[in-house]
Amino acid sequence: MPNMTASTTPFCASRLERLLRHVAFVLLTCFAVLVRADDGAIRSAEIVRGEGGYVLNADIDIELNSRLVDAVSRGVSLYFTTELVIERPRWYWFNRVVVDRSLEYRLYYHAITRSYRLSIGSFHQSFDSLEAAVMTMRRVRNWQVADLATLEAGVSHQVAVRFRLDTSQLPKPFQVTAIGSRDWNLGTDWLHWTFLPGAPGFQ
Known part of the structure; x- marks a missing residue:
């Protein structure tokens, strides 16, 4: 055989x-x-015309897990960012990025006043509870993202927005801990929609 x-x-x-x-x-x-089990979501978002240009309003569904709550309570500053990208489609090439903006947040606990503080750019606000500070981050209102001349009226633009914890600004030991950890991977997916400048709302 x-x-x-x-x-x-x-x-x-x-x-x-x-x-x-x-x-x-x-x-x-x-x-x-x-x-991704602890990820949140952008519940709603719109770009509308404001007094000095186009502004973004958005509602974000996000919760801090126990690891992040403990870190803030122990004096660790957490940094978050809302990112916005607006592109103008081009039939002959890749889309042209006309707006690429970030809204930065710093959340931390102030032991002397026993309050939670939230810094949004140069604006600072104190809260008696962590929940109240997080609620403020959830609601983006009247964030100017573009001048009127930046977006061409009557031309459709592609918009994308997301919210995330920026681990790159954590202290070095926490950056190492955050690698591959679900507790530190907090954020949302990109929300995409089409916006037509010069028209109300978006589609």
């Missing part, structure tokens, strides 16, 4: 390789789901 070992071994190895690839894919998918 002929020896079949030489012909069956490559086949078995191929099946084993495919099985391992499948298992790895499933594990990575599960890991991604776990990492």
Whole structure:
């Protein structure tokens, strides 16, 4: 009887390789789901014409998990950012980015006054509770993102906005801890929509 070992071994190895690839894919998918378990969402967003240009209003559904609450209570400053990108489509090339803005937040606990402080740019506000400070971050109102001349009236623009914890501004030991940790991977997906300058609201 002929020896079949030489012909069956490559086949078995191929099946084993495919099985391992499948298992790895499933594990990575599960890991991604776990990492994103504490993510929030942009519930609503719109760009409207204000007094000096176009402004963004948005409502963000976000909650600090116990790890972040503990960090703030122990005096660690947390930095968050709302990011906005507006692009003008071009049929002959990639979209042209006409607006790329960020609204920066710093959240920290002031032990002497026993209050939570939220800094938004040069504006500072104190709160008796952490929940009140977070609620303020959730509501973006009248954030001017573009001058009237920046967005061409009557031309559709693609808008994207998201909110996230900026771990790059954490103290170095916390930056290391944050790598691959679901507790420090707090944020939302990008919300996309089409905006037509010169028209009310967006579609």
